[in-house]
Amino acid sequence: MKILTVEGVNKSFGGLKALNNVNFSVEQGAKHAIIGPNGAGKSTFLNCMIGRLAPDTGTVMFGDISLTGMKPYEINQVGVSRVFQTPEIFGDLTLLENVMIPSLAKRDGEYALHPFKRMEHDAEIRDKAMHMLEDVNLENKRDMTASSLSRGDKRRLELAMCLSQDPKLLLLDEPTAGMSRADTNKTIDLLKRIGDRGITKVVIEHDMHVVFSLADKVTVLAQGTIIAEGKPEDIKGDPRVQEAYLGGAHL
Amino acid sequence: MLGLNKKDTGLFLFVLALIVFAPFILNPFPESSDLARFNAGYPDLMQRFVIFGIFAIGFNILFGLTGYLSFGHAAFLGVGSYAGVWMMKLLTVNIVPALIAAIVVAGIFSLVIGYICLRRSGIYFSILTLAFAQMSFALAYSVLTPITAGETGLQLSLADPRILEAANASGTIPAANFFGLEMRSGFDWAVGDWVFTFNFGYYLCAVFMLIAFYISIRIFRSPFGMMLRAVKSNQQRMGYTGLNSKPYMLAAFVISGMYAGLAGGLMVAVDPLAGADRMFWTASGEVVLMTILGGVGTLLGPVLGAGMIKYFENIFSRLNESDLNALFGFLPDFIQAPLVTVAQMFVGDGWLMTLGLMFMLIVIFLPGGLLEGVQRLGALVSRKKKTNEPSQPAAAPAE
Numbered sequence: 001m002k003i004l005t006v007e008g009v010n011k012s013f014g015g016l017k018a019l020n021n022v023n024f025s026v027e028q029g030a031k032h033a034i035i036g037p038n039g040a041g042k043s044t045f046l047n048c049m050i051g052r053l054a055p056d057t058g059t060v061m062f063g064d065i066s067l068t069g070m071k072p073y074e075i076n077q078v079g080v081s082r083v084f085q086t087p088e089i090f091g092d093l094t095l096l097e098n099v100m101i102p103s104l105a106k107r108d109g110e111y112a113l114h115p116f117k118r119m120e121h122d123a124e125i126r127d128k129a130m131h132m133l134e135d136v137n138l139e140n141k142r143d144m145t146a147s148s149l150s151r152g153d154k155r156r157l158e159l160a161m162c163l164s165q166d167p168k169l170l171l172l173d174e175p176t177a178g179m180s181r182a183d184t185n186k187t188i189d190l191l192k193r194i195g196d197r198g199i200t201k202v203v204i205e206h207d208m209h210v211v212f213s214l215a216d217k218v219t220v221l222a223q224g225t226i227i228a229e230g231k232p233e234d235i236k237g238d239p240r241v242q243e244a245y246l247g248g249a250h251l
Numbered sequence: 252m253l254g255l256n257k258k259d260t261g262l263f264l265f266v267l268a269l270i271v272f273a274p275f276i277l278n279p280f281p282e283s284s285d286l287a288r289f290n291a292g293y294p295d296l297m298q299r300f301v302i303f304g305i306f307a308i309g310f311n312i313l314f315g316l317t318g319y320l321s322f323g324h325a326a327f328l329g330v331g332s333y334a335g336v337w338m339m340k341l342l343t344v345n346i347v348p349a350l351i352a353a354i355v356v357a358g359i360f361s362l363v364i365g366y367i368c369l370r371r372s373g374i375y376f377s378i379l380t381l382a383f384a385q386m387s388f389a390l391a392y393s394v395l396t397p398i399t400a401g402e403t404g405l406q407l408s409l410a411d412p413r414i415l416e417a418a419n420a421s422g423t424i425p426a427a428n429f430f431g432l433e434m435r436s437g438f439d440w441a442v443g444d445w446v447f448t449f450n451f452g453y454y455l456c457a458v459f460m461l462i463a464f465y466i467s468i469r470i471f472r473s474p475f476g477m478m479l480r481a482v483k484s485n486q487q488r489m490g491y492t493g494l495n496s497k498p499y500m501l502a503a504f505v506i507s508g509m510y511a512g513l514a515g516g517l518m519v520a521v522d523p524l525a526g527a528d529r530m531f532w533t534a535s536g537e538v539v540l541m542t543i544l545g546g547v548g549t550l551l552g553p554v555l556g557a558g559m560i561k562y563f564e565n566i567f568s569r570l571n572e573s574d575l576n577a578l579f580g581f582l583p584d585f586i587q588a589p590l591v592t593v594a595q596m597f598v599g600d601g602w603l604m605t606l607g608l609m610f611m612l613i614v615i616f617l618p619g620g621l622l623e624g625v626q627r628l629g630a631l632v633s634r635k636k637k638t639n640e641p642s643q644p645a646a647a648p649a650e
Contacts, residue, residue, distance in 0.1 A: 073495045076493030088491065111497075113499070118254060161492065
């Protein structure tokens, strides 16, 4: 069963055609990577899925729900979470609060005005948040302000925030960009672990090491068009992919 | 206690004590001393302390938690005042209907303005709120004169219907009261050379401030408060986390508008006169200053800031040359004369300069406001105490 179906998506910025008639689908439970050289339109593509950008034409279907025209919070409420290229966290809040907010959003919906409810009495949310922080090994820093974390920790925190919502589809935009090799490997392990929870993942990635460790299917995007799709091993040897990446130089 | 944790209970009791003992705390100098002119323990000023305290507490719920800087909150205060006076004119001089109307009308008004202004954020939001407040101000002076009485200000008159009250044959306008207890009633208590004034109007306003403060603590500690802080921190992320920030923002805006309405209602309860100048942009700016001066986003800060600005406005602005001469009278003449000349620039009409300087100093050196200053002092004291003890983890900053 397909969890995400993108059909005929076009997106232009002025004269630049960022996405050119993209058709794309993701199987339920798949670990799908989107790769491509800089400026290929990967992030634009993700932004069109999540409601940050509206595609000029085309449809994005999540199961049988059309995501086109929906607001970001509505898209999240149906079960799509996203990890950003630069970690988007609540910098002024503590780690625990950072993880409690998405759990509250999941449980209480897009808004719930409880001006008199006491946060510390909400054991369910609190325990879940603690559990999520343990999952990403940040439980000892739970009372720290999130902005004081290192970049790698911020990414792990953001991942915990997304996972605490038990999303059906998790979109990851370069989850290891700017990380040291050690941090990258830790993140890969973490992502592998959550793979067992049945969350469908779509990863945008530059780092081939990450792609081949994580994905079971790879889509290659270049100049706004999908040029190849298949198993990681097949993609590796595809001449079109090498051309797109290396500009036609011979290896 | 009351659903507050230990730290917040302490804070609440501290404010309670401040309020109850204000007549003593604000009158530290004996009547006959030169310093008596720095006494602030008279009913009019004490009422202003707590009323503006309420205004600032409410403003802080919006500005402190969400970071949305409204430059038009005085409009809600003004609307509350007008609603209050109208209730006293139409129904009764008992202040209860006046206060309820002030809160409700300001709430509805802020719902409308908030709905429109919150479509934008940052500087555009501030400008929109400013524009709305100035518009209300201009309307009150022009088209709405039948409701607002324009420049004269809306006040009680003998001919008012006051339908809930028995016929009044005394020939005077009845005084504002709370179920028979007049707002201006009270007594003086002389102890030696000190005179302490206890005023019913002040204590009634103080009870309202205490309730306002309590509600503000609960909001700060609730999931709602956490979401408001999330708005300030990263509104984008909120959206991608499945949260619609609009209802939260609007609720915060309306709550702070209702606080302003309550403050406006109390202002007319202690002095039944409502003028449009209460809505002028400087009045909106004043509450911004109070909040920043005291400490944005802290619980106690706005109360301190409001007290400080009102103290300067009322005490420093009244000092004149002869006061200064008396104050510096102990100095030799050749020092006294230049000192008085310099000091004169900062008192009387120059009090705004004092305020401006203080504001600059605090913003530069204590970005967290007066409360940060208090905390730093506290930290300094406890560090000195602890030199002999093993080091302990630093206390979390009190709010």
